Structures are given as structure tokens and as C-alpha cells.
Amino acid sequence: MFTSEIILQTLLSGVLMGCVYALVAVGLCLIWGLMEIVNFAHGQFMMLAMFLAFWMYTLFGVDPLLSLPMGAVLLFLLGIATYFFIIKGILYTTFLAQIFATFGLGVFLHSMAQFLWTGNYRLVQNPLLAGRISAGGIFIGFPQLVAAIMSAIGFALLYWFINKTEIGLALQAASEDREAASLMGINSNRIFALGWGIGSACVGVAGVLLANFFYVFPEVGFTFALIAYVAVALGGFGSIPGSFIAGILIGLVEAFGGLLIDPAFKYLSVYVLYLAVVFIRPQGLWGRY
């Protein structure tokens, strides 16, 4: 019934999609690790990056691959602006206010996109990255492959930045203990803003890459954000490698759930996986808390 080709094919598609989920989740996790706030507008940030890639291509003929740096920079700035205008004021309020401030921003951005560009589904027609590679009866979409590789590179860069550079270590210090870090002369405001910038840049990169092979529409961010939120919890809040691995795991579970049960149930398997894990380990796979 299931030949080894089908299984290998599913495995590969799962990992490739999982890498994109992983990069989205890592951005979310980074922000959470710093100030224990979940950015519920994360998916809408991704949607904006996808529209950026779409419009750059449609209006100016700039391929998504070339608008990648622009996507990263603009989303970096959006993240910093979000920190200064919204997040800074709610750092010390309640859990609920924090959830709803970013959730409201997400609703605002989503409906703004709907207002400006309507709810239509759009596709980048004939980007540079197109077609697929076949080897031994297995087909891999070229854009998917590049997106996965770039996501992995993005994660590796982020990991290096956080663990090896001085600013990265300052980020870690601030996430370990805000007050001790500020006593050491680390300006926590600047570090938090930087965290929002980098976290948003991650999702910007993921969004532009995704625009190569995924429909662009205002609601696209919703599912991705939900998956990323689940991935961060599954990996364990506070563990950046944890959320990356969880992202890939979710890609795999989703692909196999679609194959073994029914495509209608692919997200079901993701939620079941989450519940199964947290009922056994309430702090997620690699969580500190």
C-alpha cells in the first residue's frame, strides 16, 4: 500500500515545510524568551512579508529571492516599532493585557490587508525559483527546497549570533535575569527592542521565502501563527533549538497525518501531538519552566 517512495516523499515534504514552521516559531520563541510575551501578531507580520514579496514582484519585477533582504530589514523595523509603541507600555501589566495587545495588533493588520488588497488569493507567477527536482521517483519542489535550506541557514545564523556575539550574550543575560543584566550595564530597553527586531526579521524571511510557492492572502498568517505558537510550546517556552526541532516535528506529523488518515485531518494530528506531549511533560520537550 505505502511504497517506500511514498513514505520517503512524505518524510521530505514534511521536513521541508517543517523548516519554514521552525523559522516562524524561532522568532516567536526569541521574543518570548526575553520578556515572556507571546506575539500574537506574528502570523500577520509574516503575511505582510508575503505581500511585500508579491508586490515587489508584480509591480517592479523584483524576484522574491532578491526582496529577501528588504523583507528582513522592513520586518526588523516593524518589530522595533511594535516594541516601542505597544509592548514597552505593557511589560509589567497582566498576562491577559499582554495577550490582547498583540492579538489586537494582529486583527488590525489582518483587516488592513483585507481593506487594501481584498481577500483574494494571489500567487507570484513564474518566480526565479520554480519547477521541481526528481530523484528515484521522489519529487521535491525547488522553491520548497530553497526555503527549507534558507530557513535552516537563518536559524544557524541566529544561533551563532545568540551564543557567540557580545550582543547575543547580552540578549541571553537579559532573558535570564532582567534586573541583574541591567546592573551589569545592559540597557534592557534596547535589548528588548533588538529581540523584537530579530524575531520579526525571522518571520519576514520565512514569509518572503513562502511567497515563492504559497498563496498570498490576508488570512494566511493565522494558521502559521497558530502552528508556530504550538511549536514553541511543544519545544518548551524559552528553548530556541527546542522550538526549531518542534517546528520540523510538526511539519512531519502534519505530512504523515495527511497521508495516513486523511488530508482533512492533517492539523488534527498536530494538536493531538501537542496534547500527548504536554500531558506527559507539562513544560514541553525542552522547556525550562
Added chain:
Amino acid sequence: MDSQKGNWGKILFLVVIAAFLLIFPALFTLPFPQHIMIMIFLYATLAQSWNIIGGYAGQISLGHAVYFGAGAYTSTLLLMKWGVSPWLGMLAGAGLAVGLSQIIGYPCFRLAGHYFAIATIAIGEITQIGMVNWKGGGGAVGLYLPILEESFANFEFHTTKVPYYYIALGITAITFFVTYLIERSWLGFYFRAIKGDLDAARSLGINIPKYKSIALAISAFFTAVCGTFYAQYVLFIDPESVLPLMLSILICLVAILGGVATVWGPFLGALVLVPLSEFTRTYLGGGGKAIDLMIYGALIVLIARFQAEGFMGWIKKLR
């Protein structure tokens, strides 16, 4: 409220409001204002139900649509398959929701903060996917309720909204009265102790899982009652209207904007948000322009940013 005089003022205020709500359908005879009031009652009750577990006991459930759907589907299916009166269906749905809440609560209450919130989202999404694929329950197409003769026993009225208005008002009044009683009783103290400090609550000898379960059971009960009311009012249900994640979020949003862990917060939240969304949708929302949602989103950000305690925060300051 430290003097007897203040208490009398409060009672007088409540009597005036109650009298106004009772004669409202006579003052505003058009269907639109009556519809808006009915939606305010519905959302106020839903938000109040959520407030019991989310506000007082501090367990942020983002899956309350499950209980709403349980109420809507149970009464509707019982009516369609066996002709059971929706009033009995309402009780059956509420009973099912209480049962579900205990099955959901048992493993989930071990989880903290975001882990708990996501678990409730996951259960909500699983339920919605399940109902979309369950053909016997209408599947993705949904269920049209049979059109019966207009009567109180049938819980259907086609020529006027007034009976719906009074039924909704009754459900709201009961839910708010129960919440008021809980707030003043030892249950309320236990709930707030659990929310405030788990270790302190434990050292006082409070059986934490037990009281979390009680809070969730009460909350699920009233949420399911609203589900049946909604089904009888709209006469059509499908997974997209009674089980979406957006509904779960909206329920808790109304409570938060009004002010959590207060009796009047959910009512204030519904009083502001429901008309806002109905009017902006009517006057600005045409053609999928979504301006109504833009205003909505911006308002949520502003309130979370500048008044984290919700509208009740302002009222407390005014006093």
C-alpha cells in the same frame, strides 16, 4: 461603598437599570435595536461564564467554543432526531458540557499559563475538525432547525423578537446573579486564592484541582445554555458559526475589555463591543472592506495598552 447611603444608591441604580431593560422592547419596537440587545445579552452571558474560570480562577481558556457548540449541537440534534423540546435539550447540552469540561479539565489543569491556553485551543480545534467531518451531525454543511409553530414551548418565534429578548434577559440575569453569589461566597475566595498564589492556596488546604474543576463546570454550564439559545435564535448552526477559535477568543475578549474578575465587567464589555461591531459592520463593513475589524483591532490594542483593567478600571477610578 462604606455607608448605608451608598448601598441604597447602588440598589436604586440597579432598579432603574432593571426597569429600563424590562420596558426596552416597548420603547424600541424595531427589530434592529432589539437584535442588538439580544446579542449584548448573549455576549455578556458568554463573557460572564468565561469570567468565572478565566477571571476569578485565572485559568485562561481559549476553547470555550467547545461548550457553546456542545449546547447548540445537543439541543438541535435531540430536536431533529427525536423531537425533544429545546428546553430539555438545553439542560442536556449543559449537562454534556459539564461532563466535557471535567474530561478536558482533568489533564489540562496540570498545565500552566500558555501551555494551558494552547491546550484549550488544541481541544477546540480538534472538536471543530471532528464536527466538520461528522456527517451525522451535519458535517461542514451545518444543520437547519425545523421550523415549528411559534410558541414558548417550541422555543421558536418568527414574527417578533420580543420573546427572544426576554428569554435572553432571563438567562443573563440568572448567570449574573450566580456570579454575584459566587463572588461573595467561600467559592469566590477559593477561586481568587488559586488565581493569586497557588502555593498560598495549597498551604491553606484548598484542594486546587477540585476548585478549578468546579469553576470550569459552572462556566461550561452557562456557556452551553447560550449555545442552545443561539441555535434557537438563528435556527441554523454549523462548525464555522458555533465552534470557531475566533468565538472562543471573542468571548474572552469581551470579558477582558470590560474587566475580569468583576461582576459588571462582562456586561460593560458586551455593551460597548457588540454595538460597535454591529454598527461598524452595518455602516462601514460592506463589501468585505473590513474597516469594522480595523477599528476593533485598534481599540483592543489601545485598551490593553492604556487600561489593562478594562472599562471597570475607569469606573473604579471615577469612584
